[in-house]
Amino acid sequence: MNKQTIGIIIAIITALISWFNHDRAAPPKQAPAQQQQSAERAPAKQAPAKPSQANPARDVEKVELVNSTKAVGHRDFSNAKKVLPEVFKGLEEDFYCGCHYSGKKMDLRGCGYVARKSQTRAERLEWEHVVPAWVLGHQRQCWQQGGRDNCTDADATFSMAEGDLNNLVPSVGEVNGDRSNYPYSAWTSNPTPIYGSCKTIVDFQLKRAQPREEVRGRAARITLYMHARYKLDMSSQDRQLMCGWAKQYPVDAWEKARDKRIVRLQGEGNPLVSEPQRLASMCP
Numbered sequence: 001m002n003k004q005t006i007g008i009i010i011a012i013i014t015a016l017i018s019w020f021n022h023d024r025a026a027p028p029k030q031a032p033a034q035q036q037q038s039a040e041r042a043p044a045k046q047a048p049a050k051p052s053q054a055n056p057a058r059d060v061e062k063v064e065l066v067n068s069t070k071a072v073g074h075r076d077f078s079n080a081k082k083v084l085p086e087v088f089k090g091l092e093e094d095f096y097c098g099c100h101y102s103g104k105k106m107d108l109r110g111c112g113y114v115a116r117k118s119q120t121r122a123e124r125l126e127w128e129h130v131v132p133a134w135v136l137g138h139q140r141q142c143w144q145q146g147g148r149d150n151c152t153d154a155d156a157t158f159s160m161a162e163g164d165l166n167n168l169v170p171s172v173g174e175v176n177g178d179r180s181n182y183p184y185s186a187w188t189s190n191p192t193p194i195y196g197s198c199k200t201i202v203d204f205q206l207k208r209a210q211p212r213e214e215v216r217g218r219a220a221r222i223t224l225y226m227h228a229r230y231k232l233d234m235s236s237q238d239r240q241l242m243c244g245w246a247k248q249y250p251v252d253a254w255e256k257a258r259d260k261r262i263v264r265l266q267g268e269g270n271p272l273v274s275e276p277q278r279l280a281s282m283c284p
Helices: 003-025 032-041 077-087 133-137 141-154 156-162 173-179 213-229 236-248 253-266 276-282
Strands: 125-129 168-172 201-203 208-210
Touching (some): 125 173, 133 141, 141 156, 213 253, 213 276, 236 276
Antiparallel strands (some): 125 168
16 A cells, blocks of 8 residues: 555544544433423522611600700700709719719718819719710711710710710719729629728729619619610620619619609609519519
């Protein structure tokens, strides 16, 4: 055979080998019925999951605030301060230290109070938010956009909470400032005094405040009321402490007298004071 013939034979053999390998690799064709059965057995494609909806904002029942000292209703903080002397008439005793006051002047000598840092502020009566304004507002949009002042101007719900008479008590100015927005706690049964004879102490390093034993029940009922009324979050640890104090220290005469006056001025008091049995459902 000449070279041309040999080349043709090699080309034919190569083509046959290529066709044979391709035919083995290709999957067998299915009949139309088989194709339909396979399609039916194949898992259906799932639609993409919709993003979960965020929980709607927990709305607080809004009321129209009043300005007059003779009107009945909720007030902002500025107007609340105008009626607080009436709430505490005959009950003029500082919340944290038991110091008596007259007008805006504290009788520090009478209660054995010794100023920690500021004598001037210590001598001044200030109205303390048991649940701090920071707790009431720091998670609200108004606070994030301009702090407390912005919330007072732009957020009616915050103004209502800030001026709620149930949450306001008289305080030695210095203690009010030192407590700041620290949460209540209890870490010692034998506190080392930092304000003379005053039994309330503040831990500046760990940012916590321990109120004197005489007002722990009062503080707890106010705190529980405010968190329920304004739908504020409370840690399980804080709730356990407040419920424990509320159970350990029953409603006293000071609370009852104060609550009646708040109802008369605001139209809404603290049900944990007027109806102590409600505590069982809040603190099972």
